[in-house]
Amino acid sequence: MSEITLYTNPMSRGRIARWMLEEVGAQYTEKVIQYGPDMKGEYLKVNPMGKVPAIVHGDQVVTECAAICAYLADAFPDAGLAPPVDKRGAYYRWLFFAAGPVEQAVTNNAMGFAVDDPQKQGTLGYGSFALTQDTLAKAVSGDGYVAGPDFTAADIYVGAQVNWGIQFGTLEKKQEFIAYAQRVTDRDAYRRATEMDNALVAAQAG
Structure with a gap:
């Protein structure tokens, strides 16, 4: 599978996304987005809302923490984090x-x-x-x-x-x-x- 990029800030809900990534054992790189101009600049191409977190997995872009959790549970079924x-x-x-x-x-x-x-x-x-x-x-x-x-x-x-x-x-x-x-x-x-x-x-x- 393609490597995942996590867009985050440690003072944000990005902590939820990182926790989920650690639970599934995914390989990922992080890009820390600072509050202010950084979130409202080029990052808008990833999330037009200009907020973190977001993940990019191949051609899939997922925002919103609940969606990220559900997506990763399905993308990494061996972790056993979603019921049948x-x-x-x-x-x-x-x-x-x-x-x-x-x-x-x-x-x-x-x-x-x-x-x-x-x-x-x-x-x-x-x-x-x-x-x-x-x-x-x-x-x-x-x-x-x-x-x-x-x-x-x-x-x-x-x-x-x-x-x-x-x-x-x-x-x-x-x-x-x-x-x-x-x-x-x-x-x-x-x-x-x-x-x-x-x-x-x-x-x-x-």
Whole structure:
């Protein structure tokens, strides 16, 4: 297979894409894109939104972290990070629940936007922040993973959202979130990816 190029910045969701790449064991090169003119220059040919991460794999360009996780799980099936096609209900459900309702609810709540009218909440994709957070907590409760007993690509995306949420205070420090974050990040691939991105942060600061 063609080598993968990862366009990233260590202070971004690019950390999710790198974690996924480390989990599947893919060979890849990184191109660090700085915030500001770099993201709005030549890089727009890769992602017209001017944001990271993105991956280029042969002639395939993939943006959006949930899509990157799903793509790489399929492109590298030997890693076992996607269930069989006929067992993917929960896998797709929670992967895209986190990419849609959770992302919207957390962002709006952090910015102080709330809709209290129950009828108007029905027009939102997530209803309310409380409902979305409680639903997510139930999904990650127990001793397994979000799509069942096995760790999957969905846990990389959902796990990153939960881990950041409790670190930066955009999610409540519910016991379900804390325990789940500990489970999903207790992996060699996560540690490798984190070390690489932390080294990039240190280099930029120095």
